Amino acid sequence: MTLSSYIEATRRDVEAALPTYLPAPDACPTVLLEAMKYSLLGGGKRLRPILCLASGDAVGADRAMLMPTACAIEMIHTYSLIHDDLPAMDNDTLRRGRPTLHVVAGEGQAILAGDGLLTLAFQVISAHPRSADPAFMTRKIRAIELVAGAAGAVGMVGGQAIDLACVTPDPQGRVAPALDAVALRHMHLKKTGALIRASATAGAILGGAASPLVEAIDTAAREFGLAFQIVDDILDVEGASAELGKTAGKDAAAGKPTYPSLFGLDASKRMAADCLARAETALASVQLADSPLMGIGRWIIERRN
């Protein structure tokens, strides 16, 4: 199987599984369920669940044990996009080639749909798959702790708070100073990197991998997360809005520091390649340099959207 057919088949599995974890229509207000579906089932690369499943494959896990967590992580990613797009945050009106949720459903319902998806994620991990195996219960608890840590105030939410403070005045009119290179990397490791990293690491943990294997995958996934953000910044400069499915050039227009604005395009591309090389070293140490997991890392820096 080629890498692209592996990714495509895995994405199809994720697309098929995602709606099965949504609340039953008779248990959830229609206005809310429709809002959650609009964003969750509206396409996307599905990078995080694919990474989670590829990591599970790399350690020989049964995909059925990982799919709920893979989908839960996509719910967390989706909620973060909904909230980031809000007028009080990035104020974006286009996402994945469609109007953002708050444009379609109103701000209040968009906030609630995000809250609902974030909460649902933890219900899905805890409830699925049903299992009476105490060892698997313990792995689930570790996965919940890991994912919540990556998604929360010391991870993704924290990164977004730093990003926001640099562009949006607080009620006293104060704006935080622009980030330098070190602070930019720190912010991105939190905002984008933490959940990407946790996706792969959670797959290895739920798959029952031994510590050295979990650690090697965790090291590689950290580099994937950083590479992803660098490439995102490059695409924001080079890409067209139609291809990206979101507004291109937005970061530069907002005066946000980006890798290209701090280092130039060529150096940024070299930095992304360096991330990938470090990831490969880590995965080679556990004989996974030729795995689909490593292939997904390459896909991350070669993508056009």
Next chain:
Amino acid sequence: MTLSSYIEATRRDVEAALPTYLPAPDACPTVLLEAMKYSLLGGGKRLRPILCLASGDAVGADRAMLMPTACAIEMIHTYSLIHDDLPAMDNDTLRRGRPTLHVVAGEGQAILAGDGLLTLAFQVISAHPRSADPAFMTRKIRAIELVAGAAGAVGMVGGQAIDLACVTPDPQGRVAPALDAVALRHMHLKKTGALIRASATAGAILGGAASPLVEAIDTAAREFGLAFQIVDDILDVEGASAELGKTAGKDAAAGKPTYPSLFGLDASKRMAADCLARAETALASVQLADSPLMGIGRWIIERRN
């Protein structure tokens, strides 16, 4: 020990424990941590964690095993207040006698502080207390599933979505019809009742109680949740803003249906008393009619704020 000293001592324990579960200052952006602290540590009745701990006491649990979950539920309650108060939702500027978080920190940081507290709640339940006991791990997983269900789209978030749809026009200018008595009860069972109920039930589950005991507590806690909301509506009519610590008369002014507006004040008070009587029947069936847990139910309908 009198009931009021039991409640006071338990509240003090909760107040002491809450800050210990916040992220370390060097791991979390200051702007975000301060926002989370402003709302989480800014007072409140602490009803939900007290209920959780009292339920644990009723089944003979070690409080140290329950305190993290009790505090996590208070984090979830706090996040829900932050988001409900936002301009796109209830647009409230006063809460617990102080300006709401978005007034102090700005809308974006308020949204993120809510997201951070919700996410932190699941990290706290999964990470604390550290235990290698597989039976306790399994109880934790059950507690996470229960709390996430109660807090999410089929519970609290769903109730808020129904409530919002009745007062705020969507982008197409449509407003849902006003709720009748059945729909009002349904909405309140979700919006307020679900998390109150889960607080007590999670305490019984984490305490390792047998099914009949868990079920009796769950039945009583459902009634407590409904009584709480009926009393809230009564206080909105009868109370003064200063005593309530939030804007009184707000629901009536917004044209929201409430128990007093649908049934009158006297019938509403009788309905709250009926809830309590049903709760007492359930708890009496497991010899808990004289427990502090039942006393907290009485406190719920006698409170003035």
